[in-house]
Every structure is written in C-alpha cells, then in structure tokens.
Amino acid sequence: MEARIAIAPSAEVGQAYGRANSPDIDHLRSEIEKAVAAGGGANVPLDEANSLVWLIPGEPEQLRQALDDHPGIGWVQFPWAGVEKFAPSGLFRRPAVFTCAKGSFAGQVAEHALMLTLACLRSVVRQARTPRWHAVDPRSLHGLRVTILGGGGIAAELVRILQPFGCRIRVIRRRDEKVEGAEETLPPTALHATLPETDVLVVALALTPETRHVIGAAELAALPPQAVVVNVARGAHIQTDALAEALRAGRISAAGLDVTDPEPLPEGHPLWNDPRALITSHCADSAEYVLRMLCERVERNVHRLREGLPLEGVIDPATGY
Template sequence: MSFLYKADPVRGAEWTRLFAAKAPDIPFHIWPETGSADDVRYLAAWVPPQDIAQRFPNLELFFSTGAGIDQFDLAALPPELPVVRMAEPGVVAGMVEYATMAVLALHRDLPTYIWQQRQANWAAHRVHPASKRRVSVLGLGVLGCAVLNQLRTLGFPLAGWSRTRREIEGVACYAGQAELPAMLTSTDILVCLLPLTQETRGILDSTLFQHLPRGASLVHVGRGAHLDHQALVDALEAGWLSGAVVDVTDPEPLPAGHPFWAHPKILLTPHIASMTQPETAVELVLDNIRRHEAGEPLIGLVDRTRGY
C-alpha cells in the first residue's frame, strides 16, 4: 500500500517529510518515480497521469492537490474511483485573506490611487463607510461562507448566491438563476467564488455586468473560464464597472499585450489567492485515508453529477 504524489516537486519534498513523520508505514513516492504500480492505493495530483486505471489497477482514492477539480476530465477517471477536493484549512485561510484584501482595495479605491501615483496626480476621493458598501458572493461553499464570515466583521452589508438554497446568519441568501438578478442589482462589490461547471462557465459576462449598479466592481477568484475578458474591459471602459481585482484567467498566463496587463482599473495577480499548505494538506489526506479504511464519509468528496 503506497501513496503517489504528482504535483509541484518542491512542495512534494515537504509532503515526503511530513508523511515520514506522520505516516511512516505508508511508502511515499513523487512522480515520475512510482514504486510498484500495483501497490499504489492513493494518488494526489494537480493533473492525473494518463491511463490511470490501467497504470494503477489497485488505486482506491484520488486527491486533488487544489481546492478545485475543473482541471480534471472526470470522464477519464474510473467511475468508481472517489475523487476528493483539497478542502484543507490552509486553502480556506488563504482565500479569506486574499478576498478580504481585494474587497477592501476596491472599497477604498486602491486601483484609482495606484494609477494616480503613476501619473504623479495627488487627488483625494470621498471615503464611504463599509456600512454603505454592499458586498455579494457568488458561491456559498466552504470558501464563500468563510469569506462572508470575515467580511461580516468589517461591517459590510452582505448577500450570497448559490445554486441551491442556503441560510447564513447575517447574509441575504439568493438561490437559482431566477433570483440572481435581484441580488446583482443590490451589489456594489461582487466576489466570484463559484466552482466551474457547464452552468457557470462564462457567467461573468456583459449580461451579468449590466445587472450590477453603475460603479460596481468585481473580485474574481473563482476560475478563469468564468470570466468573459472582453466583457469586463468593455464594462470598465464604459464606466459601468469602476474596478476589478482578477486572480484567475483563461489562459494562464495571459499573453503579452493582453489588456489586463496595463489596464488602470484592474489589479491582476497570477493565481495566488490561495495555495495548499503542505502541513494541513497532509493532515487532511491522512484523515481521509483513515476515514476510507473505516468506511466513514470523506471530507471534500466530489459529487460527479454536480462537478464539484
């Protein structure tokens, strides 16, 4: 019974050390070294190997090394193979930090002041209290709820939207496509934390932006394929949106000359909002292995019918 890691080798070295300390009875391998393929029971990867079923016939659990799974072709994985997202505390804490930073940056007009600094333009703009800035989150999973919980402490009026009905204290919750426009019309800063599915692909488009009040802004920390790049540029150029913080794009990295690189109303970061932390990731993986062996529910188990 062995564990195979196929992702960033630098972090893999940390996983090796942690497995040796916490689970010395489980042989640990870093791709492309696999040990005996027949012995591999557990695999953690950002992108899985090809022909996974034939290559590792006794595989029992497949872990994503990230919080999302849209980089996988689920149809290429054995249908009976459990797929587990990395719902570990380090990912959650990192996203809460980044989303809070981004909301505050837009709330306090940071893109404008960065641009003014480059122009040597000393000009103050009115400061609005958080209680007057309505923040809404698309996606009410673990990350979305954690972000809302932190933003609540800052005094923002909060709303959230998900495919199915949720109830969250202090948050006006909306559900389903029919209720999305109502939330958008009451939103000043929109945070996208949706999973990527066929239903959410391209959701951040001109139609959605038109439902937002003039002067609203966007924090995009979901997946790159949620966002229509041209629609965002058009909305910013028209003054309909006032600013955006974008951490995920499609493609990644952006090509040279892409308008996001130098746009005065966009703060762009290279998909760093949240990263898996080896210490807490290994703890979660080992807990799930224990749960699997005991026949208990897995933390972060993917529902293939939903795609997340």
C-alpha cells in the same frame, strides 16, 4: 480498513512527465508521506496500493491508465480544490471515491478576496500609479450589499470575516442549504434579479461547463455603476473582454482579480493598464499554507479511511466538483 497509499508522481513518472523533481516536489512528497503515516497509513509503491494521492496536474488520461493498471485502488486524493481539468474525462464515474482539497484553502483565499475588495473600493491601484499627491474619495465597505457566487468554504469564510463590516450579504449557490451569516441564500436562477442590488460581487465557485462565463456582458450591464467585481475562483468564470469593456465604459467601478482568462494575461492586455483593475498572480494562498492544509486533509482522510468514516472533500460525479 488498511490504508496503503501511493503517491504519484514517483521520481520516474515525474521525469517522464517532463516536470523535473524539483526540491519543491520532493518536499511535497515528503510531507504527504508524513501525513499518511500520521493518519495511520502505510506509504507503498503503486503496485501495492489501495489508495492514491495524485499530484500530476491536467493529465486525466495518465490517471485513467494508472487506475486501469491498478483496479484495487478505491480512493484517489487530489491536492487542488478545483478539478475542472479532470471532470470532463468521466473519471469521477469510475468505481472509486475521489476527493479534492475543496474547502481546505478557504481561509487565505477569503482574506485575499477581502483585500481585493477593500483595495478596489479605495482606488489603491489608481493611487499607487499616480506619482503625485492624488486625492481620491474612498468608499467604505461598511453596510454595502455583497453578493457571493458560490456557497463552499471560501464563501462561508468570507461571510464570517465580513461580519464586522455590517454588510448585507447574499449567497448564490446550487444547493439550498443556508450559509450561516448571510441574509439570504439563493439559487442560481436568482442571479440576474440580484445583480442590480449588488455593490460588491465576489466570484468564489467551482468551474464547470454551467459556470463558465457565468459573468458576461449582460451580467456586468445589470450591475450598478458603483459595483466592484472580485474573482478568486477561476478566470473562465468571467468573460475577460466583456469585463475590460465594462471597466472602460464605466459600467462598473473596479475589478479585483486573482485569476484571469487567459492566465496569465498577455503583456499589453488592456486590463494591465486600467487603473480600475487590480490583478494579482493567482497567489491568494501561500505555498506554506497550501502544503499545511493539504497535509492536514490527507492525514484526516487516511484516518477516516482506516475507520470506515466518510472522507472529506468527496467529489460529486454529477457536478464535477
């Protein structure tokens, strides 16, 4: 079918939304326009479009209005992997196909998860904050028991890059398809039985009402005291106060967080000063990488739309991701 693609925000929408069309936005639009053309599509105004690339974060009602005003739009592409701000609105149950960037950024995010894991095991934060010779016995990742919450692209890539470490890897996911390279793929109901046998817990799943605070005080207490907790998904997966208390009480050994709840953490929060907590600023993937991966996803999906093939990254209305 013909692929006529609009991109929002336009310069006018961006100004009305309160987000100045900075060079970054202009560059993003320009590169997406090139991706649309490379996929064989046409870049058109919204009134002429049958598809839409939506770049305005956290505004489901604005998107709903755009779709109400343009009922001919049958495909909407989001540039993010997580769409939890849109799922509760019911938008995904409309008669259109919604796709996101899930899986696109897995390479760099999995790499970041590995970095956080190694840094936690080797007490890098404590070493860096101690302004003197400070010998700390390191722990090796080799042969450790790793549990990954989530079975998407990040989990699959992390399992792959963990192979040289000879880890015993379990993946907990909603679907029952086995993740290649993992010793076991288990359902969410197996979480509590798995935690006591976990040395490294990596959170890498979509944020939904069911997974919000999936790791709280009870789950942290079930981990062995040498366990490391790593979160590269969304901050709200973990109860922040419970995590801070588990670290303070020595119920877990360290935490590596690329995401927090709230985000960013306020100045003076106990986690900032805890030498067992390594916090990065939701920066697991670089701007250049995100742009490149997103444009490749858009180009492939435009081509697939024209050829009548299934699109990549389709959002399941039932699960919201």
